[in-house]
Amino acid sequence: MKCKKCGGTAVISMRQHNMGLCKDDFIQWLQEQTQRHIEKQKMFTHEEKVLVAVSGGKDSLALWDILLMLGYKADGLYIALGIDEGIGYSAESQRLTEEFANARDLNLHIVHLAADYGTDIPTLAKQTKRGHDKPCSSCGLVKRHEMNRIARDFGYDVLATGHNLDDEAATLFSNTLQWNGDYLLRQAPVLEERNGLARKVKPLFRFYEREMAAYALLRGIEYIYEECPFAEGSTSTHYKELLNQLENKSPGAKQHFYTKFLSAKRKGLFAEPTTEIVPNLHLCPICGQPTSAREECSFCKMMARVDSKQ
Amino acid sequence: MSGKIALMKPTATLVLRGKKYDVKAGSTILSALKKLEILPESVICVRAGELVTEDTLLQEGETIKLVSVISGG
Numbered sequence: 001m002k003c004k005k006c007g008g009t010a011v012i013s014m015r016q017h018n019m020g021l022c023k024d025d026f027i028q029w030l031q032e033q034t035q036r037h038i039e040k041q042k043m044f045t046h047e048e049k050v051l052v053a054v055s056g057g058k059d060s061l062a063l064w065d066i067l068l069m070l071g072y073k074a075d076g077l078y079i080a081l082g083i084d085e086g087i088g089y090s091a092e093s094q095r096l097t098e099e100f101a102n103a104r105d106l107n108l109h110i111v112h113l114a115a116d117y118g119t120d121i122p123t124l125a126k127q128t129k130r131g132h133d134k135p136c137s138s139c140g141l142v143k144r145h146e147m148n149r150i151a152r153d154f155g156y157d158v159l160a161t162g163h164n165l166d167d168e169a170a171t172l173f174s175n176t177l178q179w180n181g182d183y184l185l186r187q188a189p190v191l192e193e194r195n196g197l198a199r200k201v202k203p204l205f206r207f208y209e210r211e212m213a214a215y216a217l218l219r220g221i222e223y224i225y226e227e228c229p230f231a232e233g234s235t236s237t238h239y240k241e242l243l244n245q246l247e248n249k250s251p252g253a254k255q256h257f258y259t260k261f262l263s264a265k266r267k268g269l270f271a272e273p274t275t276e277i278v279p280n281l282h283l284c285p286i287c288g289q290p291t292s293a294r295e296e297c298s299f300c301k302m303m304a305r306v307d308s309k310q
Numbered sequence: 311m312s313g314k315i316a317l318m319k320p321t322a323t324l325v326l327r328g329k330k331y332d333v334k335a336g337s338t339i340l341s342a343l344k345k346l347e348i349l350p351e352s353v354i355c356v357r358a359g360e361l362v363t364e365d366t367l368l369q370e371g372e373t374i375k376l377v378s379v380i381s382g383g
Contacts, residue, residue, distance in 0.1 A: 001363045001365050010363050011360070011361040011362065011363065012354070012361060012363065013363045013364060013365070020363060023361070057381055058379075058381070059381070166380070208351075209379045209380060209381070210351060210352075210353075210354060210379045212379075213354050213377060213379040214354050214361055217354065217356070217361055217377070218361060225377070225378075227381060228381075231381070237380060240380050241349075241352070241380070244349045244351040244352050244380075245349065247351045248349050248350070248351055
């Protein structure tokens with residue numbers, strides 16, 4: 001296959017764009033497209049401070065790399081979750097993240113769940129009722145809480161995550177299957193700051209997961225290949241596989257599914273948020289972060305339950 | 311002893327998550343993926359450390375690493 005831009009040998013074929021690109025043109029194309037999406041969605045400017053949530057995986061490290069290449073002021077945040085499961089998953093992902101940051105002399109915040117809260121994700125999952133012994137629910141709650149805390153405490157203008165189009169399409173598929181109206185309303189590449197919640201953006205929302213893996217490989221970014229041991233057999237993985245089957249039969253299906261949803265939302269196909277759908281937020285009396293709960297937030301409730309059992 | 315020599319079919323190897331698959335050399339990676347029921351959307355293909363497209367012809371004796379791109383959770 002030939003590169004559509006220079007006629008050289010293509011290293012990636014993107015059937016949804018009917019295009020193949022060589023290494024240099026693909027890297028340039030992906031960075032330029034990211035810049036275009038950041039501007040079009042008014043995500044942030046070169047003057048603003050960006051906090052990138054990094055996990056040691058391909059998407060978040062690639063995002064950090066792209067933002068730096070585009071000249072943005074971007075620091076990283078890594079949350080040490082304490083997931084081992086016999087393969088040292090968290091230790092390895094932290095090592096790769098620190099290596100990435102050190103090699104480029106970048107500022108990396110690290111939250112240690114064990115040191116800061118005296119627990120880890122597997123323990124939290126066993127000691128709380130969230131997720132029926134599956135740690136993913138507790139893990140998501142911890143990550144959201146800590147990302148917001150660091151973004152707010154260190155004065156970042158925006159929090160960027162490495163969600164790609166496959167992540168977004170799988171979430172949309174899940175929310176559509178269950179007609180989760182409130183989640184559908186909140187699913188967007190930009191979530192504005194409100195009531196103490198940091199502004200959140202997903203600059204990679206238009207790229208396929210495959211393109212992000214290719215970018216990481218071509219840029220020589222070392223990332224953790226192993227899947228989180230708790231994510232094996234997860235619903236989101238299953239939905240991604242289903243969507244890839246659709247994509248295989250009709251290239252562009254995943255992209256259309258997600259982008260047409262965003263376009264339908266813009267055109268007013270979905271109802272405007274009401275007070276019932278978007279709950280009022282107030283500050284948690286323990287940690288001071290916004291919550292829709294009547295008293296303390298879900299994070300502090302979960303931690304209190306763990307403390308009482310220790 | 312028979313005078314006949316058994317002719318070996320030329321093969322290449324695909325490796326996905328440590329599992330090896332012997333496939334016919336001379337065909338494309340895409341057709342090998344199809345036979346193995348691996349969705350091309352779920353992997354990228356690496357030959358000797360370099361990314362290659364799925365229309366690449368498999369050479370006899372070579373190994374292509376398939377990198378799974380799906381992350382869940």
